[in-house]
Amino acid sequence: MYDILPVLGSGLVICGALLLAMAIGPVWTLFRQLPIGGLRYSWGFLILLILFFIAGYVVYAKFSLVKSYQPLDLVVPIIFFCGAIFVFVVCSLSLKTTSDIMQLYALKQENITDSLMGIFNRRYLDRRLKEETQRAQSYSKPLSIFMIDIDHFKIINDNYGHQIGDLVLKNIAQNIKESLRESDVLARYGGEEFVVILPRTQISTSYKLAERLRQVVENTQLPLPEEPGIDMLSIGVTVSVGVAGLTSECKDYLCLIKNADRALYQAKQNGRNQVVMG
Numbered sequence: 064m065y066d067i068l069p070v071l072g073s074g075l076v077i078c079g080a081l082l083l084a085m086a087i088g089p090v091w092t093l094f095r096q097l098p099i100g101g102l103r104y105s106w107g108f109l110i111l112l113i114l115f116f117i118a119g120y121v122v123y124a125k126f127s128l129v130k131s132y133q134p135l136d137l138v139v140p141i142i143f144f145c146g147a148i149f150v151f152v153v154c155s156l157s158l159k160t161t162s163d164i165m166q167l168y169a170l171k172q173e174n175i176t177d178s179l180m181g182i183f184n185r186r187y188l189d190r191r192l193k194e195e196t197q198r199a200q201s202y203s204k205p206l207s208i209f210m211i212d213i214d215h216f217k218i219i220n221d222n223y224g225h226q227i228g229d230l231v232l233k234n235i236a237q238n239i240k241e242s243l244r245e246s247d248v249l250a251r252y253g254g255e256e257f258v259v260i261l262p263r264t265q266i267s268t269s270y271k272l273a274e275r276l277r278q279v280v281e282n283t284q285l286p287l288p289e290e291p292g293i294d295m296l297s298i299g300v301t302v303s304v305g306v307a308g309l310t311s312e313c314k315d316y317l318c319l320i321k322n323a324d325r326a327l328y329q330a331k332q333n334g335r336n337q338v339v340m341g
């Protein structure tokens with residue numbers, strides 16, 4: 064009866080080796096998805112380690128076939144087999160968990176991003192502005208915002224069509240984004256209007272930043288796709304900007320928006336392509 068034990072022991076170890084080989088699949092998928100860096104190398108190292116274990120399992124299975132077996136000798140093959148199950152389950156769960164987290168992250172990003180411009184949407188703006196206002200009040204820090212509106216945008220739509228209008232909006236959004244600091248938050252307020260939140264920034268500094276931004280937009284020619292009938296390859300636009308900041312009289316986000324809106328209206332009234340401080 065003991066004759067069957069070496070075959071049983073080797074069989075368990077070979078099954079373990081197969082499970083380890085199957086564990087390489089999810090680890091390889093993770094390895095390929097990660098950007099080059101420390102984490103990717105760690106998963107790569109894990110693949111090498113699994114290959115090393117597979118080789119060890121195979122060698123052990125070969126030798127255990129020829130040695131004389133007692134029932135207690137099956138403990139080691141059983142541990143090898145359970146170890147392989149453990150590695151397989153952990154690797155599969157790691158891949159599943161990572162995929163779920165990435166999906167959740169993508170959904171969250173979609174939920175707060177404007178699909179046309181690729182910047183934050185109004186929903187995110189409202190929430191973030193409330194949070195930043197409360198933070199600024201709690202820590203007695205300055206906070207300012209810009210309200211930016213493209214001048215005579217209707218003419219662009221009327222002259223070139225909505226598709227080109229969309230393209231211009233997208234380009235301006237990227238242009239504005241590149242002119243801002245890392246800490247500033249750019250969002251679409253609606254239509255062709257944007258709001259920028261500038262945490263920890265005095266209104267006087269914001270005014271200078273807004274003026275620089277206005278000049279950047281004015282001096283940039285936005286590229287257009289070549290179209291039959293359109294005798295130009297780029298288009299120039301200007302923006303009007305209203306700047307507002309938290310003060311002892313203006314303490315909440317609604318007041319900030321109201322003052323920035325009023326300043327923007329004033330900029331439009333004054334002839335457009337300018338910055339007005341609220």
Ligand SMILES: Nc1nc2c(ncn2[C@@H]2O[C@H](COP(=O)(O)OP(=O)(O)OP(=O)(O)O)[C@@H](O)[C@H]2O)c(=O)[nH]1
Nearest residue numbers: 212213214215216217218220225228229254255331
């Ligand atoms: N292509 C495109 N146009 C949009 C979008 N959202 C708003 N608009 C257009 O933006 C234009 C806004 O027009 P108005 O509110 O009259 O403002 P304006 O022509 O920019 O004039 P001022 O703001 O007074 O300088 C309208 O023609 C809208 O149709 C959009 O997502 N895509």
